Amino acid sequence: MTSPPASMKVFVCAASLRAESLNRKLAALAARVAGETGATVDLASMREFDVPIYDGDLEAAHGVPDGAKAFQARLAGSNAFVIVSPEYNGSMPGGLKNLIDWTSRFRPQPFDGRHGLLMSASPSMVGGNRGLWALRVPFEHLGARIFPDMFSLSAAHKAFAADDLSDKALRARFDKTVQAFLSLAEAAAHYPCMKRAWVEFLGEPPGQGVDRVDAA
């Protein structure tokens, strides 16, 4: 596996607010592994992107809130993003979906064409993987290029020794996932996809007034 070059900038965000979050631990490891490939890493947590529940009236009166502006700016400053998210009730955390909804209001739409990798950690035996499948839906709807492989850490409360995964084979799999993702994102930076326009509601009949095509 060849390493992606140092020009890559990766935004890594842990989607749990908890100080002792297992997902934050996994995000920190992802940031470390990405950094070891030579990429520049911007590690964040949801605390930095506090937003109220999406409200169209609030948006009309005050625009998009600062938390979503900050999230958009961190995305815009990177070539690729990694979301490390808990699974809540078989799906993604509501706070994360709410942040995605607010951020999707910017034009050009910030997720369109952006490469993303999804990871999760949970004490359960499926490691929060169902939440990641749910998370693919809004991201892919928004035109993000979500990496086919995902990494879900099962029994995460027992998986760490200090700040690292204690299982060496699992750590090797983790490294490979991060490296493969960064290699694809790096290749895409040189060979951008020909798709140029993001259409908010696929299949909507074209016409003024109902068109939601973001061609930027």
Ligand SMILES: Cc1cc2nc3c(=O)[nH]c(=O)nc-3n(C[C@H](O)[C@H](O)[C@H](O)COP(=O)(O)O)c2cc1C
């Ligand atoms: C509201 C809620 C719902 C949860 N639902 C699930 C679930 O569906 N699947 C799962 O594996 N864990 C579930 N958990 C347990 C979380 O995976 C566990 O608390 C995990 O440590 C949270 O992530 P964090 O450590 O990064 O904060 C849930 C926890 C909460 C608080």
